[in-house]
Amino acid sequence: MASLMKSFVDVSPGSQFPIQNLPYGVFRPSAGASPRPGVAIGDSVVDLSVLSEAGLFKGPLLSSSSCFSQTSLNAFMALGRPAWKEARKTLQKLLSDGEPTLRDDHVLRSKAILPMNQVTMVMPAVIGDYTDFFSSKEHAVNCGTIFRGGKEDALPPNWVHVPIGYHGRASSVVISGTDIRRPRGQTSPPPGENAPEFKPSALLDFELEMAAFVGPGNELGKPVSVDEAADHIFGFVIMNDWSARDIQKWEYVPLGPFLGKSFGTTISPWIVTMEALDPFICDAPEQDPPALQYLTEKNRFTYDIPMQVAIRPKGESKASVISNTNFKYLYWTVCQQLAHHTVNGCNLNTGDLLASGTISGPSFGSLGSLLEMSVAGSREVKLEHGGVRRFLKDGDEVVMSAVCEGDGFNVGFGECRGKVIPAFNS
Incomplete structure (x- = not known):
């Protein structure tokens, strides 16, 4: 092994921030x-x-x-x-x-x-716009199975052809460590009733994601090709796309997520650059059927980034790890996401945030949301240090992390933390 570059600044063994990273x-x-x-x-x-x-x-x-x-x-x-x-x-x-x-x-x-x-x-940047994609096939299948009752019809027919996304709320993107207040909103009518309820969300969830910051933007009307997209991506942060599932369920037809998502989105404070992630490039999942020409990459790649989610309940000193997954599972790459975003002439601006969507893997232990782990609340999720969850409780702190293990060094993202506090007037 070639000698590793070292710094005169003290860097402990296993540090997430050696000289090879510099986020x-x-x-x-x-x-x-x-x-x-x-x-x-x-x-x-x-x-x-x-x-x-x-x-x-x-x-x-x-x-x-x-x-x-x-x-x-x-x-x-x-x-x-x-x-x-x-x-x-x-x-x-x-x-x-x-x-x-x-x-x-x-x-x-x-x-x-x-x-x-x-x-x-x-906050590391002024975020003008925030778009959230739906790029994990495993997550899409899991959600489709829950909501449509079977794996046969779990994926909508467009999913394998287009990187689906929606425009989120940039104003409520916050830095790690910011408390997240439980949202209130309309939920489905109770059994036997016709009118919806207005109440604090009872089905509060996290979504483990990675998000990319846009560097140089593009002119209105001028798309970015999929093979030039990487030059428009400055780097990555961990993201928690907090979700109120009961509010989301009632409102999402026909126009998609709104108040069930816009009450808070947490990002980690350090932006890890693509250059720092170069040692962790790997092949992206094979796409079947092949992507349309404008989404076909000459050099299709992604990154091997192990990611983890833990919950620390109120009053507990230890957090319980409930998921270990990996960025490499995503079906649609960040370059495909950016190219699709601009193909209609949409102009991205410096500082815009493009989120991956929930990252879930093929096994139960690699799921990126409680919705999937608890099968919409029908099962209990056991915590490592005692207790169970179906959805998040007040006082729960969700801790997300991601660390790439290199040859003699690590490249990490730090932590993406947020604690749930009670709703107003509840």
Whole structure:
């Protein structure tokens, strides 16, 4: 094995944030301070605004840019892949154990490298639009079986031909650690009644997803080809697409999800770039029937990203792992999703968020929602440390994580956390 690149910054064995990762986020160094871009390494955050002000980004694409002096990553994301590669090359050099520029300048080093536990992470980008896809065949079959009563008719006829999606609510996308209030809304009429009920959701669920941030957008009326789509994707975060199943069931015909989804969507704070994920590229599932020409990829690939969901009940110190799945199971790739999104001329903008839809695998232990695990509440899901769930209770904290295991290093996404708090007036 070739020698691994190492950093002068302390990185513990098994860390999710070695020098091979360097995910981007936005943080406040102290209460009331202005947000600024940073990268994670070990248990530290590197303040990119400090490095930029010191003139350490000397490449042709970044030396005159003010992108790291902004309060979001949008300006940097808009620069495109050549600038992203230039930044990554510069950062890996500056943080490597053999480079003295930052390592030996103790004043600059103390200003630029901060303990992660002393900063506050905020939203990494200004999200203009958010689209949620339905890209897991296993999840689609499971849901179709539950709602239509049999696997034979589980998939609608269009599912294997088109990456189905819907437009979500960007305003309620929140950063990991934000509490999620149980929503109220209309639900189906009780047995024997004609009128719907208005009440707090009793069937609150999570959905384990991955989401991609759009880098450069496209002009209105000008589609992005499936083989150029990767150059429009800045990186990935874990997403919890919280879902109120009883509200969703009553409202979704004929126009799809609305209030059952728009009350909260949680993302992890660190954006892992495609360059950091390169070592984990793998073949995507075979598509049968073959995709239409505009969705046929010359180099069809996805990523081997193990993902996990745990629930920590109110008052408990330990979280119970209830699912282990993998991003690689998705039938429709992120490049196909982006190409389909733009094929009608729809213009994506920098900072737009494209979510994968619930990620479920082929086994019971790899399902990405309680709806599937409990078969719409008809079965109990046992928690690892005691207790059972059919759907989420007030006080439950849902913890999602994803870590790729490389040859001598890990590339992780951190955690996507959210705690359920009671509905208003309940």
